[in-house]
Every structure is written in C-alpha cells, then in structure tokens.
Amino acid sequence: MEWKLKIYHLSFIIRKSRGFTLIELMVVLSVTAVLGTLGIAGFTTYNQVQVLQSATFDVVSVLNLAKSRSQSQIKPSALCSSSGSLEGYRVEILKPKNYTLYLRCNESGSPTDRRVDEEAKVLSSDLNFGSNVSFFFPVQTGGVQTSGQIVISGFGRSKTIIVNSLGGVSIQ
Numbered sequence: 240m241e242w243k244l245k246i247y248h249l250s251f252i253i254r255k256s257r258g259f260t261l262i263e264l265m266v267v268l269s270v271t272a273v274l275g276t277l278g279i280a281g282f283t284t285y286n287q288v289q290v291l292q293s294a295t296f297d298v299v300s301v302l303n304l305a306k307s308r309s310q311s312q313i314k315p316s317a318l319c320s321s322s323g324s325l326e327g328y329r330v331e332i333l334k335p336k337n338y339t340l341y342l343r344c345n346e347s348g349s350p351t352d353r354r355v356d357e358e359a360k361v362l363s364s365d366l367n368f369g370s371n372v373s374f375f376f377p378v379q380t381g382g383v384q385t386s387g388q389i390v391i392s393g394f395g396r397s398k399t400i401i402v403n404s405l406g407g408v409s410i411q
Contacts, residue, residue, distance in 0.1 A: 287365075287394040294362050295391055295398040298332075299408050301340055301360065302374065305330050306383070306406045308342075309376035318353045319344035326350055327377040332389055334371050336362040343375070366393035374402050382406040 305328035314325040323346035332338045337359040341352040362368070369390030374383050382405045389400040399411045 288396070290363050291366060291391065291393055291396055291398055294366050295400060295410055297360070298338060298389060298391065299400055299410060301338060302330055302400070302402060302408045304328075305340055305374070305376045306408070309378050310381050312378050314344070315342065315355075318342050318355065320346060322346065325378055327375055328355075329373060329375045331373045332368050332371060333359075334369075335367040338362075338368070362391065363393070366391055369397075376406055 309327045312325055319325055319342060323344045326343040326345050329341040329343060329352060330338065331341060339359040340355040342355050343350050343352050345351075369392060372387055372389060374385070374387065376383055383402055386402055386404045388402070391398050391400070401409050401411060403409075
C-alpha cells in the first residue's frame with residue numbers, strides 16, 4: 240500500500256510538471272513587456288542627454304580653440320596676409336543653431352573678420368541656442384573682451400556654458 244501511494248505521488252508530480260499554465264505565461268510576458276518598455280525609455284533619455292552633452296562639448300571646443308589660437312598668435316597666411324596684423328579670434332553664436340569661428344586681421348588700418356571654417360557649424364536638429372552672442376579673444380590680453388554665457392537647450396533640458404573675463408570656459 241505504501242509503495243502504491245509513492246507511485247501515485249510520483250505520477251502526480253510528473254503529470255503536473257509537463258508544462259506551464261496560461262496564467263504563468265501571461266505573468267512572464269507582462270513582466271517582460273514592462274521591463275522592455277522601461278529599458279527603451281531609459282535608452283531614449285540617455286541618448287538625449289548624450290546629444291546635448293556632445294553639442295555642449297563641441298561649442299566649448301570651438302571657444303577653447305579661439306582662445307588658444309589667439310594666445311599662440313597663430314596667423315594663417317591664407318586668411319591674413321603677411322603685411323596684416325592679427326588682432327584675435329572671435330566665436331559668434333547665432334540663434335537658433337549656428338556658431339562660427341572668425342579670425343580678425345588688421346590690414347591697412349581696417350580690421351576685417353574672416354571665417355576660419357568653410358561653413359558655420361550647426362547644432363543637432365533638436366537643440367537651440369538661447370540667444371545671439373559673440374566672444375572676441377584678443378591677441379595681447381589673453382582673455383576675452385566681454386564675458387558672458389551661452390545656453391543650449393533641447394529635450395526639456397539645458398546646459399549653460401560660461402566664459403569668464405580671463406577666457407576660461409566652464410559648463411554648468
């Protein structure tokens with residue numbers, strides 16, 4: 240009798256473990272769907288933050304390039320003749336998306352700004368500058384003529400680039 244009970248118990252376990260119930264499958268699929276949705280939303284947010292961060296670093300890079308070229312007094316011969324004197328470099332920020340690096344050369348007593356790059360640089364389609372602003376880095380002072388800030392916004396977020404009077408560039 241005891242061995243019949245053990246056989247019955249074993250057959251019950253074997254019969255019970257042949258598959259999953261519909262409820263178990265629905266629970267697993269629901270949990271998987273929720274986790275997938277959270278993962279996609281997290282990735283989208285991460286991607287937006289990285290696009291904003293990358294654009295901010297690009298603008299900071301152009302500002303630092305203007306500062307370093309003005310301090311080292313690099314005068315490209317294609318943009319400023321040998322008779323002209325280099326006055327400095329200027330970065331111009333134009334709403335909504337453009338920023339450009341210029342060289343200021345004084346030839347025959349009249350200063351002229353010449354674009355260093357062939358084209359203006361452009362922010363990503365979802366980002367915008369807060370206002371028009373220009374920063375001039377003169378050759379002899381090593382700083383910037385007027386300090387200020389640049390606000391880049393998009394995706395419901397914003398980054399602020401601050402240029403101090405010594406030409407230092409920081410991000411907030």
